[in-house]
Amino acid sequence: MRLLDKLFGKKRAELTPDLVSEIRRSFEESAADEEHFPSTIDPRIYHVKLIVDTFGDLSNKRALDLGCGKGRFARILKEHNPAAQIVAMDLAVAMLGYADRNLDRVAASMLDLPFASSSFDAAYATESLEHAVDIERAVGEMCRVVKPGGRIVVIDKNAAHWGRLKTPQWERWFGAGELKGLLARHCRQVDCRPVSYWEDVEPDGLFLAWTAVK
Ligand SMILES: C[S@@+](CC[C@H](N)C(=O)[O-])C[C@H]1O[C@@H](n2cnc3c(N)ncnc32)[C@H](O)[C@@H]1O
Numbered sequence: 539m540r541l542l543d544k545l546f547g548k549k550r551a552e553l554t555p556d557l558v559s560e561i562r563r564s565f566e567e568s569a570a571d572e573e574h575f576p577s578t579i580d581p582r583i584y585h586v587k588l589i590v591d592t593f594g595d596l597s598n599k600r601a602l603d604l605g606c607g608k609g610r611f612a613r614i615l616k617e618h619n620p621a622a623q624i625v626a627m628d629l630a631v632a633m634l635g636y637a638d639r640n641l642d643r644v645a646a647s648m649l650d651l652p653f654a655s656s657s658f659d660a661a662y663a664t665e666s667l668e669h670a671v672d673i674e675r676a677v678g679e680m681c682r683v684v685k686p687g688g689r690i691v692v693i694d695k696n697a698a699h700w701g702r703l704k705t706p707q708w709e710r711w712f713g714a715g716e717l718k719g720l721l722a723r724h725c726r727q728v729d730c731r732p733v734s735y736w737e738d739v740e741p742d743g744l745f746l747a748w749t750a751v752k
Pocket of ligand 1: 561566604606607608610627628646648649664666
């Protein structure tokens with residue numbers, strides 16, 4: 539079973555109403571845990587730079603952070619792009635309570651986005667798609683709301699490193715090809731590469747960054 543888990547990022551959980559409630563409750567409670575769910579991030583961390591650099595100038599444009607948590611990435615994106623509308627969206631209202639007031643905060647599920655199709659210039663998800671359970675649907679929703687030509691970034695953990703961290707039973711990590719395949723159903727220029735924390739440090743392989751153009 540461990541080998542299969544390693545190959546597939548874990549046995550797949552089924553998205554029942556009970557599981558949806560459990561995930562929401564878990565993250566509502568976790569919002570108080572600043573150590574494991576921090577509200578800030580060092581802007582020099584390469585995960586942040588990758589998103590800021592991939593999107594470029596977002597002036598008068600609209601970007602969506604799916605599963606934003608406390609909005610630590612969205613805050614920095616807004617600092618770089620004061621004239622952009624940054625929508626910080628999360629399942630857990632308690633997480634959104636920590637997000638900056640100059641972000642547009644929306645409580646919703648990435649499985650059923652309350653946004654019109656083609657209404658964003660950019661969308662990204664950092665360590666949140668791994669909690670979506672129905673990954674195919676979440677990727678479909680993320681791509682649906684992005685305009686043709688808009689950019690998408692996903693940063694998440696690599697299934698090849700499954701077991702390195704303690705995870706809740708619903709969490710999934712992804713093989714590079716798995717998410718590339720899902721993104722390629724809706725996008726072009728789909729790419730995946732390992733991403734390190736710091737620009738001058740070799741990636742250790744735990745995190746992968748997927749990029750795509752709608
Ligand atoms: C590990 S945290 C990451 C938060 C943030 N992206 C960051 O990097 O700081 C995962 C977040 O995903 C959110 N989440 C989990 N399932 C979700 C869903 N179906 N829709 C929207 N958000 C979800 C959780 O509430 C939690 O805030």
